[in-house]
Amino acid sequence: MVDETRKKAEKICKALIREYGDEVSERKLPPIDELVMTILSQHTNDVNMFRAFESLKATYSTWDEVLAAPQDELANSIRSSGMYNLKAKRIQATLREIQERVGKLDLSLLEKMEIPQAKEWLTSLHGVGPKTAAIVLLFSFGLPVLPVDTHVWRVTKRLGIIDETVSREKAHDLLEHIMPRTCISSLNKNLVQHGREVCKAQNPRCDKCFLSILCLYYSEVDRT
């Protein structure tokens, strides 16, 4: 069964790469930038998140300045992301924790770690879960990890790569174990694109889907 799932995963990966390419993403920001962006991205869309991030970077030159800033001033600079008071508090708490643990606002120590160790280090920061850790490792360090967002989670469950009952947190390690290493780096981008354009949450466009022949959901729905 595991072997069959792996074979299917390989076919899916190849089909996704054929359709969407195998680039990772244009984002190549330093790790603390990625961490802060994930905080800003909560409960908002990408446009508002990027707007808030740009405003924050225009207001402060360094992360030390962000840490030392009055909280209401920082909140004001990230207003467009929504829930700005809470996010300002979380950003400063995360920066403070890094400062205390590393002695400076710098995460380059992760570069020398193996992937599991780096994940463990990041997720031991308060409020940092497996998705955020994977985003930092993939986008800042180019490591072959898979951030599992709502699209990745939904599409891989429908395809039958992971079971319906698997939590999003557990899906990280499981999918990284099942999916071929050669396609892991582009998988987040490709599955997000597929989830947004074809395998939509409400009405999946199975009739237009190049993965239908491999899809569990498609094989089970009543198409009479």
Ligand code: SF4
């Ligand atoms: S066949 Fe339908 S459910 Fe399966 S991946 Fe494609 S769009 Fe999603």
